[in-house]
Amino acid sequence: MVTSKEVHMQDLIRQAEALCQRSGMAFTAPRRRVLEILAASETPMKAYDLISKAGEGGQATKPPTVYRALDFLCQLGLVHRIEQDATFVACNHAGHAQPVALFVCNSCLKATEVAYGEVSPILEKAAAAKGFNLQRLVVEGRGQCQDCAMAA
Amino acid sequence: MVTSKEVHMQDLIRQAEALCQRSGMAFTAPRRRVLEILAASETPMKAYDLISKAGEGGQATKPPTVYRALDFLCQLGLVHRIEQDATFVACNHAGHAQPVALFVCNSCLKATEVAYGEVSPILEKAAAAKGFNLQRLVVEGRGQCQDCAMAA
DNA sequence: CCTAGTATGTTATTACATAACACCCTATAT
DNA sequence: ATATAGGGTGTTATGTAATAACATACTAGG
Ligand SMILES: [Zn+2]
Ligand SMILES: [Zn+2]
Ligand SMILES: [Zn+2]
Ligand SMILES: [Zn+2]
Numbered sequence: 001m002v003t004s005k006e007v008h009m010q011d012l013i014r015q016a017e018a019l020c021q022r023s024g025m026a027f028t029a030p031r032r033r034v035l036e037i038l039a040a041s042e043t044p045m046k047a048y049d050l051i052s053k054a055g056e057g058g059q060a061t062k063p064p065t066v067y068r069a070l071d072f073l074c075q076l077g078l079v080h081r082i083e084q085d086a087t088f089v090a091c092n093h094a095g096h097a098q099p100v101a102l103f104v105c106n107s108c109l110k111a112t113e114v115a116y117g118e119v120s121p122i123l124e125k126a127a128a129a130k131g132f133n134l135q136r137l138v139v140e141g142r143g144q145c146q147d148c149a150m151a152a
Numbered sequence: 153m154v155t156s157k158e159v160h161m162q163d164l165i166r167q168a169e170a171l172c173q174r175s176g177m178a179f180t181a182p183r184r185r186v187l188e189i190l191a192a193s194e195t196p197m198k199a200y201d202l203i204s205k206a207g208e209g210g211q212a213t214k215p216p217t218v219y220r221a222l223d224f225l226c227q228l229g230l231v232h233r234i235e236q237d238a239t240f241v242a243c244n245h246a247g248h249a250q251p252v253a254l255f256v257c258n259s260c261l262k263a264t265e266v267a268y269g270e271v272s273p274i275l276e277k278a279a280a281a282k283g284f285n286l287q288r289l290v291v292e293g294r295g296q297c298q299d300c301a302m303a304a
Numbered sequence: 305c306c307t308a309g310t311a312t313g314t315t316a317t318t319a320c321a322t323a324a325c326a327c328c329c330t331a332t333a334t
Numbered sequence: 335a336t337a338t339a340g341g342g343t344g345t346t347a348t349g350t351a352a353t354a355a356c357a358t359a360c361t362a363g364g
Contacts, residue, residue: 028342047320062345067321083235084290086320101275103284112284119274123253123291126271131298132255132264138236138292139275146283178361180311199351214314219352238320238351 009039012078012090019076030054030061034069035090038079043109044087082111084140099137105145112145161191164230164242171228182206182213186221187242190231195261196239234263236292253291259300 016035020027037053038045047066054061070088073079077096080089082104089102089111098115105112116139127134168187172179189205190197199218206213222240225231229248232241234256241254241263250267257264268291279286
């Protein structure tokens with residue numbers, strides 16, 4: 001059986017390869033490994049869990065290796081960092097034409113990615129009203145996901 | 153001369169006293185000290201800068217003391233934590249009927265607090281469309297503030 | 305008194321992230 | 335062919351953020 005997780009991962013990997021090709025960067029082994037681990041995870045992961053996981057089996061992996069890979073993948077938009085709790089999650093939709101908000105469930109800890117294209121201009125206007133020119137926006141939430149609401 | 157910062161600080165202190173009175177909590181020395189330092193600062197502060205500052209003059213102050221005060225003040229809404237860079241800033245408007253976004257200037261590092269009451273329901277709806285029940289929302293930005301735009 | 309609740313002080317430790325330097329690989333210019 | 339520049343990794347060490355755990359103190363109510 002092929003899970004949807006596995007399909008998603010293969011998509012991400014292909015996307016990563018394509019993006020790197022285009023921008024003349026290398027999709028190297030540590031970068032691939034980090035992306036695979038994140039894509040396979042049900043929930044966002046802490047950097048040090050990722051470091052341990054990456055070190056399983058093969059050679060020990062150290063913080064800088066993983067943090068470099070994370071920086072790279074975040075810049076490409078293949079991975080998102082959740083600021084609230086310093087975790088990292090693989091992007092779950094191809095490409096980022098739209099900015100996204102990340103909502104984390106307090107029960108199961110899974111992250112839901114939500115586009116807020118309509119909202120972002122309003123925030124930019126609200127900022128502009130105070131003379132602030134917005135360049136980067138972070139929208140994150142906490143609450144209860146659909147599955148957990150059903151279960152309760 | 154009495155600066156607007158000083159007035160703002162006195163407002164905050166009075167607010168803190170009132171809030172504590174109502175909820176049966178104590179506005180103690182370390183809490184007051186932390187709030188004063190934050191209110192006097194031009195920019196959001198890192199916890200450890202706050203710890204150093206709090207220790208100036210009097211007895212040395214250690215991390216737990218300050219982190220406890222910060223937790224307390226954040227719960228009361230008198231201080232906000234900026235998740236992006238783990239800094240803390242005193243609230244600059246009395247009370248929080250409205251949720252606020254914090255926009256930090258990349259040049260001068262000052263934070264601008266912006267109400268987004270109209271926006272928050274839209275985000276809640278966007279989340280609800282995916283079955284997500286939103287309980288807490290973080291909206292933060294980076295960009296250029298008015299003063300720095302003028303200067304440039 | 306005694307005790308429950310709130311809060312602080314102190315020591316130690318855990319968790320998150322980066323600086324700095326040596327080394328490797330590959331492309332391209334001379 | 336070889337020099338050199340850019341991008342990338344490996345490794346050591348360190349810097350920075352936050353909390354665990356336990357002892358102590360103050361205060362209000364029984
Ligand atoms: Zn995404
Ligand atoms: Zn859930
Ligand atoms: Zn505020
Ligand atoms: Zn500015």
